[in-house]
Amino acid sequence: MRDYFRNIYQSIWTVLVGMSITWRHLFVPAVTIQYPKQRRPIPERARNRLYVEIDDCIGCDQCSNACPVDCISIETLKALPGEDLGTTSGGNKKRLWVTKFDIDIAKCCFCGLCVPPCPTECIWMTDVFEYSEYDRKSLLYSFSAMTVEEVAEKKRKADEWAKEEAARKAAAAAAKAAAPAPAPVVPSDLAGRTPSTGS
């Protein structure tokens, strides 16, 4: 009989204790972070989307070589003698036109190995991590500052220059061939033992 009443007393008491706990929690600030509006700070060295500051890129191809999944593809053209490409923000002289700098971010494994080799520190991991797309092709990022027409123009000029250069070389070679070749100066004591190298 005593157990019976103690049981009732305890059940009412524990219900009241439980209710006071839930009542207190009614006014505790929620732990929810309403994601797109509020967000947690990203760790300082987090690795997310890659970014290339193309003005500083010298087209050395080291990031592409470092990439374990080959998601960076770079094409360059040599600057012609008359052209001045300016310098990077660090003062290095740029010698190559970067006609293509594509990163397929869908392949990227976020290892960050492309970042340390860069001599001009122009490629780094940003804190942007929301870049989903409806089309996979949209994940191929082109960083080159040159338009397709500019690239075609540069290629044409480079080809012309190469032809001119070849013509000039051929002309120089022809001129050289026309001039009488000077007699080779060979040390007399070796003359009998070395075969003729004929340069």
Added chain:
Amino acid sequence: MESIQAILNNPYVFAALMALAPLLWILPYALFAIWFERKVSAHMQDRLGPMRTGGWHGWSQSIADLVKLLLKEDLIPAKSKHGLFMLAPYVVFVGSYAAYAVIPFTSAYVGSEINVGIFYFVAVSSLVVVGILMGAWSSNNKWSLFGAMRSAAQIVSYEIPGTLAILAVVMVVGSLSLQDIVRAQEGWFWNWFVFGKFPFLFIAFLIYFLCSLAEVNRTPFDIPEAESELVAGYHTEYSGMRFAMFYLAEYANMFAVSAVAVTLFFGGWQSPFGTFLSGPAWGVFWFLSKGMGFIFLQMWLRWTLPRLRVDQLMYVNWKVLMPFAFVNIIFVGLWMMIAQ
């Protein structure tokens, strides 16, 4: 104007209007209460609940849910008893809506002022169990049937101590009419029956409140729809609008039992401060806000207490509530005899 007066004078039109009046409250209340329950449960668990729909704290979440449910396909399982399956949600809603006929919203309005009001309420609210059993049996699903059997066992057994607790109040007032019971609690809030014949009517209130929780299948007595063991209980097979009807009936029922608790023990539409802020219009305000207080209490309990086991449920009913209700009635009767 005169033509409107003429239409209103027609007794049938007038009766129909009076009968539909509670719907004006039930529909917005159900939408609000569903949203409110989600917010209360969320904040009690240190969450936020719906925050987007409609802007301010997701206020229109239940409207969006309702539209979604109305647009959904009306699925009827192939091996169900189609007629009964389709009818059941409406029977449940009719059961809970019929109870509103005797609820005195204010001194000027009560759907039907019959002199056996509380008896009618107890009788007609059991109709819900018929609808639940109908829906569960006809959906040909073991979880549904389990839920409905539990629901029937629970409602039928908890009705007895609940009715005995109501009887204590009826003995004090000497009338079964709910308007008479409210008028007997006139004056300041210490005249409310929850404080009357202390502590006997307070115990009666506790017993009635516990039984009303069981009757509307709310936690800790929610074993008929125990989602962790029975999927969803008796409405497992329902979807779309019929599911919405079950939901509406559940919330309508919650308010109905709260309204009866308010009427019997908390002065109904009486102002807590005597004649201050009293009158038919203020009566509606006091009645509905007291009722919403009980709705909040039900939610509070739901998010505090775990579910009872079936044997615990029966223990609480037959071995605790029942003897207390009987002893309570004897003491209230003795008090009434001595007071005369």
